[in-house]
Amino acid sequence: MKLKLTVYAVLLVCCVPFVFPTWWMATTSLKPVNEIFAFPPALWPRDATLDAYRQVFELQPFAQQYVNSLYIAIVVTAGTLVVSSLAGYAFARVPFRGSGVVFVIVLAGLLVPNEVTIIPLYRMFDGLGLVNTHWPLILIPILGAPSVLATFIMRQFFITLPRELEEAGRVDGLGRFGLFWQVSLPLAKPAIGAVAIFTFLHSWNLFLEPIVFLSSKEKFTIPQALTQYVDAYGGALWNVQLAAATMSALPVLIVFVLAQRQFVEGLAQAGLKG
Amino acid sequence: MxxxxxxxxxxxxxxxxxxxxxxxxxxxxxxxxxxxxxxxxxxxxxxxxxxxxxxxxxLHEWNVLAGTFDYVGGENYQALLDDPRLGPALRATGLFSAGLVVLNLSLALFLAVLLNQKLRGTVVFRTLFFSPVVVTLVAWTIVWGFLLQDNGGINGFLDLVGIDGPNWLRGDTTAMISVIVVQLFKNVGLNMVLFLAALQGVPAELYEAARIDGASAWARFRRVTVPLISPTILLTSILTIVGSLQVFAQIAVLTQGGPGTSTTVLVYYLYQQAFQFHHFGYGATISLLLFVIVLALTVLQWRMRKRWVFHEA
Amino acid sequence: MKLRTLTAAGVAAALLALAGCGGGSENSGADGPIDLRMTIWSANAKHAALFDQIAAAYKKDHPEIGKITFEAIPIDNYTTTLTTQIGGGNVPDLAWILESTAPDFVTSGALAPIDKDADLLPSATANWEQDGQLYAYPFSTSPLGVFVNTDLVTAAGRPTPAQQIAAGTWNWEQAAATGAAVQAKTGKGGIVVGDFDFKGWDTLNSIWAGWGARPWSEDGKSCGFDSPEMVDAMTFVHKLVFTDKAMPGPGVTKDFYAGDAAMVLTQISRAALLEKAKFKWDLVPLPKGQAGEYSVVGQAGIGVLKRGEHVDAAKQFLAYFTNQENSAKLAQFFPPPRKSQLTTETLAKANPLLKPAQLQSVVIDGIERGDIKTSHTGYAELQQTVRAALDPLWKPDADVKAVLSGVCAKINPLLSK
Structure with missing residues (x-):
């Protein structure tokens, strides 16, 4: 009993740094500017106002930007799942000549920070006339460096699947793609779940790339839009920024809370094997 | 025919x-x-x-503004070797990565073990610990920027307990700690969930057997848990190290590399040289150094996995 | 066999794709409408509306022009993003340029020369010229002034700066005393230097110029941080922060516009932020420094990028955008660099929040005798280097002289480049 209480106490204390910033962000977005810097900071606004939320939509096409971020993240997630599950499966289970070399080449993608290649990439996409479109934000994550992590996770998962499963499928006359599609992939749900979340969040958080590739407001993504809430002279509109930040975080948080059971328990299944 | x-x-x-x-x-x-x-x-x-x-x-001196692009051979590499700012940048990078990886893996594992106790309400805690992962990075960092101010939330809280908190982002050591901590709480939930999944995969019989053999809780953790979740430890440590070497937005928002150059990590220095100072050729040289470091660390870890990772295929 | 062919085909396809990537962006339509793009750092809706209005009027008389876009880039990343675009080959036709990066843009040859209107003030164009050619139009020439929250000053039992000006005692000693009194009596901030935040050290020139100090010599070759004037000025600033407690310390934000500070040193154009202020405020010139009365001007220019696709069209549009008539319209946000428009009458129309006397003393007198903020080629690197070397100064027990010598040691190699 005592132990239980201790565990609860420790958990509660640990919660503070995880929860407080989000709490503060949400409540402060309701405060008028002169309360934001009050010391010590208040847990709850004295004069709550939704003014900042109104301004979020007035100053920028925030709804459109939200849709942009959302659809880009969804397309990227779907595309990455296709590319990475195929590649991960091949690296794990298909004996083909050169697979080792190819794997090393692909892994290199994991090791190249995006700041390194942004200028050559910018030149390439500009050459194709795709600057200030969403294509770079879709194609680079699906095919380029960010998808390598997904492939790596998929490979690590497929490698742990027992050989016997596929032997059985092979006896039933399935080819390689059949084995992949009908036998291995259905078993890979936990890994797929993990990859989907990683990928979605990566795309949702992308900051440098949108800043470099996109230039018109209607095409902006959320993280980029967050930094644009400034007054005429570049001074930050703190409360508006926080209101927009809150709106960028809450829906994803809610979806996560609703779906977290599947996600974590899906991973737990992966844990059984990994 | x-x-x-x-x-x-x-x-x-x-x-x-x-x-x-x-x-x-x-x-x-x-x-x-x-x-x-x-x-x-x-x-x-x-x-x-x-x-x-x-x-x-x-291999070039590239002046983006003037539109000149002149071959200079190894000059940028020589400049890198002579650069007095490289040493501090590497040191900051090492401190940040080492600090983050150690804290992140320990805290993730600690929280995972706590949550793995069969207690009511752990799902709630699990959700709370994970929640920063889904908050937009830029938003999270901006918020911490407020909280870490001298008259911000953290010192306000410390004030209540009678502690006169430091000026977090203005001291060399505290600024580095701040940047590490912001990144830590943002992403530790991810590793925690991975660990939790791995822990739940450890068969209960093994603990039972160890208990019968009279192993203490710590010994059970050391001898049963750690080896069985070692593949996950490998995965998380690689991901965390590689990620830590690429930290950018937090530094850009919180400290801009300061005070002094105490939080100017290699990626930030690269960014400064290439994008702020317009020395793109030199920036490219630094980025190659960064690439080599990441590569070396990963290869090293991958090599060492046979030593300590249990049943790696 | 098949496998090898396949691999070969794959490689060929990849190479083709890359060739496609690398080559040919030269499809600038021969006869199609000309699209112009200007990068700006204001994301303000009122600014955007005015720009669009000017662009629409221009297009009426110029059928060859297709679209004119004003692309807002956040000011924090402005020069970086602009440079990335230029480096990537996506060169805007026109760009706003910060005064601090003016030498970089002007001397590198990135900008095309533009026509110089005789109406332009010589003091306003100096920063944008090379060999007698003008390379950017200084559309915003904004003197620094002091906005005062008179409610707070009175509450602290101090005379207002306006009263002090009348009495001839408006100097830095008095300003410091007022700041200290406000911070001590009301708990609000004293004097705030706009955009300083203990990082943007160059904004401190609104103070040290009053001591006759400069960060480096006129020719940009020798360091001025260790000069006696600079040491005096910085000792004063250090005392202001740590001894007098008349300026909010590092890591403390006090928002003047929200009523949290007694005074802010900033561009007069920020008056717009006081539209909804719930306190009484005033605008006064900078206090007298040790070297007497002085004034400081902040600037921004618009340049035509030489490597843009439509240099001539861009030049023509810039001429229209900044002509007499439009300059008068822009004056409500950006003080004009034109002699003819530097009258209280024109300015009052554009700045309804300011009184004629304020406009005369701060804006007109300020622009005419103003020191332009210090700039230098390779400014970004200097900026960062000084920032890092100056950080040790922002501690209570700092040795001002030693820190400033340290700054010189760090930037001398950059200045001699």
């Missing part, structure tokens, strides 16, 4: 066990390449070729 006539005959004569051309092996050659083709093409187009271009740029 004769050929055609002969062929069926030869086929007929052949023993039935003669394998067709498309053996499973040959098919696998094709299938394997087809399956990795999109990924490989993408990596070549979006990583390898740009990386090659970066090497090419590193």
């Amino acid at each position: 004769t050929l055609l006539a002969e062929k069926p005959a030869s086929v007929l004569r052949r023993p039935p066990e003669r394998a067709p051309y498309w053996t499973m092996r040959r098919r696998d050659q094709l299938a394997g390449w087809l399956m990795v083709a999109p990924q490989l093409a993408g990596i070549v187009a979006f990583v390898i070729v740009p990386l090659g271009l970066v090497v090419w740029y590193s």
Whole structure:
């Protein structure tokens, strides 16, 4: 009993740094500017106002930007799942000549920070006339460096699947793609779940790339839009920024809370094997 | 005609066990390449070729504004060796990465073990610990920027307990700690969930057996848990190290590399040189150094996995 | 066999794709409408509306022009993003340029020369010229002034700066005393230097110029941080922060516009932020420094990028965008560099929040005798280097002289480049 209480106490204390910033962000977005810097900071606004939320939509096409971020993240997630599950499966289970070399080449993608290649990439996409479109934000994550992590996770998962499963499928006359599609992939749900979340969040958080590739407001993504809430002279509109930040975080948080059971328990299944 | 006539005959004569051309092996050659083709093409187009271009740029003095691009050979490399700012940048990078990896893995594992106790309400805690992961990075960092101010939330809280908190982002050591901590709480939930999943995969019988053998809780953790979740430890440590070497937005928002150059990590220095100071050729040279470091660390970890990772395929 | 062919085909396809990537962006339509793009750092809706209005009027008389876009880039990343675009080959036709990066843009040859209107003030164009050619139009020439929250000053039992000006005692000693009194009596901030935040050290020139100090010599070759004037000025600033407690310390934000500070030193154009202020405020010139009365001007220019696709069209549009008539319209946000428009009358129309006397003393007198903020080629690197070397100064027990010598040691190699 005592132990239980201790565990609860420790958990509660640990919660503070995880929860407080989000709490503060949400409540402060309701405060008028002169309360934001009050010391010590208040847990709850004295004069709550939704003014900042109104301004979020007035100053920028925030709804459109939200849709942009959302659809880009969804397309990227779907595309990455296709590319990475195929590649991960091949690296794990298909004996083909050169697979080792190819794997090393692909892994290199994991090791190249995006700041390194942004200028050559910018030149390439500009050459194709795709600057200030969403294509770079879709194609680079699906095919380029960010998808390598997904492939790596998929490979690590497929490698742990027992050989016997596929032997059985092979006896039933399935080819390689059949084995992949009908036998291995259905078993890979936990890994797929993990990859989907990683990928979605990566795309949702992308900051440098949108800043470099996109230039018109209607095409902006959320993280980029967050930094644009400034007054005429570049001074930050703190409360508006926080209101927009809150709106960028809450829906994803809610979806996560609703779906977290599947996600974590899906991973737990992966844990059984990994 | 004769050929055609002969062929069926030869086929007929052949023993039935003669394998067709498309053996499973040959098919696998094709299938394997087809399956990795999109990924490989993408990596070549979006990583390898740009990386090659970066090497090419590193041999040039590139003034973006003037539009000049002059071959200078190894000058940028020589400049890198002579750069008095490189040492501090490497030191900051090392401190940040080491601090983050150690804290992140320990805290993640600690929280995972706590949550793995069969207690009511752990799902709630699990959700709370994970929640920063889904908060937009820029938003999270901006909020911490407020909280870490001298008159911000953290010192306000410390004030209540009677502690006069430091000016977090203005002291060399505290600024580094701040940047590490902001990144820690943002992402530790991810590793925690991975650990939790791994822990739940450890068969209860093993603990039971260890308990019967009289092993203490700590010994059970050391001898049963750690070895069994070692593949996850490997995965999380690689991801965390590689991620830590690429930290950018937090530094850009919180400290801009200061005070002094105490939080100017290599990526931030690269960014400064290439994008702020317009020394793109030199920036390219620094980025190659960064690439080599990441590569070396990863290869090292991968090599060492046989030593300590349990049943790695 | 098949496999090898396949691999070869794959490689060929990849190479083709890359060739496609690398080559040919030269499809600038021969006869199609000309699209112009200007990068700006204001994301303000009122600014955007005015720009669009000017662009629409221009297009009416210029059928060859297709679209004119004003692309807002956040000011924090402005020069970086602009440079990335230029480096990537996506060169905007026109760009706003910060005064601090003016030498980089002007001397590198990135900008095309533009026509110089005789109406332009010589003091306003100096920063944008090379060899007698003008390379950017200084559309915003904004003197620094002091906004005062008179409610707070009175509450602290101090005379207002306006009263002090009348009495001839408006100097830095008095300003410091007022700041200290406000911070001590009301708990609000004293004097805030706009955009300083203990990082943007160059904004401190609104103080040290009053001591006659400069960060480096006129020719940009020798360091001025260790000069006696600079040491005096910085000792004063250090005392202001740590001894007098008349300026909020590092890591403390006090928002003047929200009523949290007694005074802010900033561009007069920020008056717009006081539209909804719930306190009484005033605008006064900078206090007298040890070297007497002085004034400081902040600037921004618009340049035509030489490597843009439509240099001539861009030049023509810039001429229209900044002509007499439009300059008068822009004056409500950006003080004009034109002699003819530097009258209280024109300015009052554009700045309804300011009184004629304020406009005369701060804006007109300020622009005419103003020191332009210090700039230098390779400014970004200097900025960062000084920032890092100056950080040790922002501690209570700092040795001002030693820190400033340290700054010189760090930037001398950059200045001699």
